[in-house]
Amino acid sequence: MxxxxxxxxxxxxxxxxxRTTIAEGWDIAGVPNGGYVLAAAVRAMLASTNKAxxxxxxxxxxxPATPGPADITIDLAREGRTLSTLSASLRQGKGDVIRxxxxxxxxxAMEGPTLVSQAPPVLAPVEECVxxxxxxxxxxxxxxxxRVDARIDPRAAGYLQGSPSGRAEIAGWLRLACxxxxxxxxxxxxxxxxxxxxxNAGIGPAWTPTVxxxxxxxxxxxxxxxxxxxxxxxxxxxxxxxxxxxxxxxxRLVALTRQLALSPRL
Amino acid sequence: MxxxxxxxxxxxxxxxxxRTTIAEGWDIAGVPNGGYVLAAAVRAMLASTNKAxxxxxxxxxxxPATPGPADITIDLAREGRTLSTLSASLRQGKGDVIRxxxxxxxxxAMEGPTLVSQAPPVLAPVEECVxxxxxxxxxxxxxxxxRVDARIDPRAAGYLQGSPSGRAEIAGWLRLACxxxxxxxxxxxxxxxxxxxxxNAGIGPAWTPTVxxxxxxxxxxxxxxxxxxxxxxxxxxxxxxxxxxxxxxxxRLVALTRQLALSPRL
Numbered sequence: 001m002x003x004x005x006x007x008x009x010x011x012x013x014x015x016x017x018x019r020t021t022i023a024e025g026w027d028i029a030g031v032p033n034g035g036y037v038l039a040a041a042v043r044a045m046l047a048s049t050n051k052a053x054x055x056x057x058x059x060x061x062x063x064p065a066t067p068g069p070a071d072i073t074i075d076l077a078r079e080g081r082t083l084s085t086l087s088a089s090l091r092q093g094k095g096d097v098i099r100x101x102x103x104x105x106x107x108x109a110m111e112g113p114t115l116v117s118q119a120p121p122v123l124a125p126v127e128e129c130v131x132x133x134x135x136x137x138x139x140x141x142x143x144x145x146x147r148v149d150a151r152i153d154p155r156a157a158g159y160l161q162g163s164p165s166g167r168a169e170i171a172g173w174l175r176l177a178c179x180x181x182x183x184x185x186x187x188x189x190x191x192x193x194x195x196x197x198x199x200n201a202g203i204g205p206a207w208t209p210t211v212x213x214x215x216x217x218x219x220x221x222x223x224x225x226x227x228x229x230x231x232x233x234x235x236x237x238x239x240x241x242x243x244x245x246x247x248x249x250x251x252r253l254v255a256l257t258r259q260l261a262l263s264p265r266l
Numbered sequence: 267m268x269x270x271x272x273x274x275x276x277x278x279x280x281x282x283x284x285r286t287t288i289a290e291g292w293d294i295a296g297v298p299n300g301g302y303v304l305a306a307a308v309r310a311m312l313a314s315t316n317k318a319x320x321x322x323x324x325x326x327x328x329x330p331a332t333p334g335p336a337d338i339t340i341d342l343a344r345e346g347r348t349l350s351t352l353s354a355s356l357r358q359g360k361g362d363v364i365r366x367x368x369x370x371x372x373x374x375a376m377e378g379p380t381l382v383s384q385a386p387p388v389l390a391p392v393e394e395c396v397x398x399x400x401x402x403x404x405x406x407x408x409x410x411x412x413r414v415d416a417r418i419d420p421r422a423a424g425y426l427q428g429s430p431s432g433r434a435e436i437a438g439w440l441r442l443a444c445x446x447x448x449x450x451x452x453x454x455x456x457x458x459x460x461x462x463x464x465x466n467a468g469i470g471p472a473w474t475p476t477v478x479x480x481x482x483x484x485x486x487x488x489x490x491x492x493x494x495x496x497x498x499x500x501x502x503x504x505x506x507x508x509x510x511x512x513x514x515x516x517x518r519l520v521a522l523t524r525q526l527a528l529s530p531r532l
Contacts, residue, residue: 058324058367077355083477085326085365099367101324101367101478103477112504112506112528113529115469115501115502116499116500116501117433117434117499117500118499118500167383201381203379211321211349211369214480216505216507216524218500219503233382233384234382234484235380235382236380236381236519237373237484238378239482240378241522256500258522258524260321260369262348263378264378265378
């Protein structure tokens, strides 16, 4: 079992109730990563429906998670023939950490017309990219970098050396550091695994807390690296969006992601 | 009071419980529009928090709404200093029509750095655009077109005359037909008010049911027309996304929207 699967495992605790343990090591600036926490809730949703794949999942982030036990409550709103929809809340001690909604389906059984007008991001080969490694005793890069292996495209790696590109964009290759091939739940994690694009626009490195994250899983990923590209077009009024694409090793779009975050005060 | 405000009004029915009436005339192919239904839920959420503005709202669509009474249940997950988050469900008779999550804030009180890398869509003047008018006895354009005044940019209006542009894009001007200036709740409606972009790519006109709709409200709109531009980049595996931008008459982005829909079988 992969570290990721172990660290997002859930156990049934009663009707619509699950337990999980938020593990150490997935944190950024001391707070467990938002994609990681949502992945645990998605596991509980998957265990509560007859569908195999999350196709759209949204989480609102209420309080920072902390390593330790958490309770997940699931409400199956509708189990349909094609789609099932569930609500989830993940709670620790004092209150809800996230509230989530998800719709699930069997991606392999779905069909329809194909019209794709966009190509995968053009990235330098993995070996020419810049590896993000956690630094002992330093807040940045964070411990999370030991869980998700990120290789940043040289054109977007300036933020790592204090020379941001000036464009609110980040792109690179991602995979689980434990070596497990990506599955649909991994995509939920990878939707929130790169530094905010704004780090390359001189806004940060600084805490950019996620208000809401939505992940559309569009296909089951092939084994191998995931190509990721994120950008922020509108930083204004204390808020920013981060729009992302995840592509698999066969050049297929596997997820579209968007989050709304609070922008750091400069 | 505007028709839109009247037709989305909610009345308190108990702690966390509201009543509304899904009105006639907001329907497309016999089904009340998804943005319209979500707007009623947003009114109930707004009545349950001390914040003035929805900043990110997501709805999952479970069953078609029908004109008539509906019950809305609200759960305030967290009332914070800057943000408040609420769950909502809108139910009619047999079950939930939508489940929603929203985070709310006071947009006028928020501040931070400004970095905007994209300009408003370039549209022909309103008087050179093609008005979408409902046709008596015809399914398309639908009755909804009498509630939202849509003027389609000539380059994206081909679908109305059976000669789609070939690109999965649609753009034009939008306003409430009742003449009321747009507010933040109007943006939730307008997030789902244009025909699917795929109508211009030869996929439809056909029923393209929304699975999930997320609206980021980024600013309170100025009075006047809203400039709207939507596109679908990835039609595949029975699903498609529609990504939209709404800009106000002062050239400011006021909302980013994305929905996941089931693509029509061709």
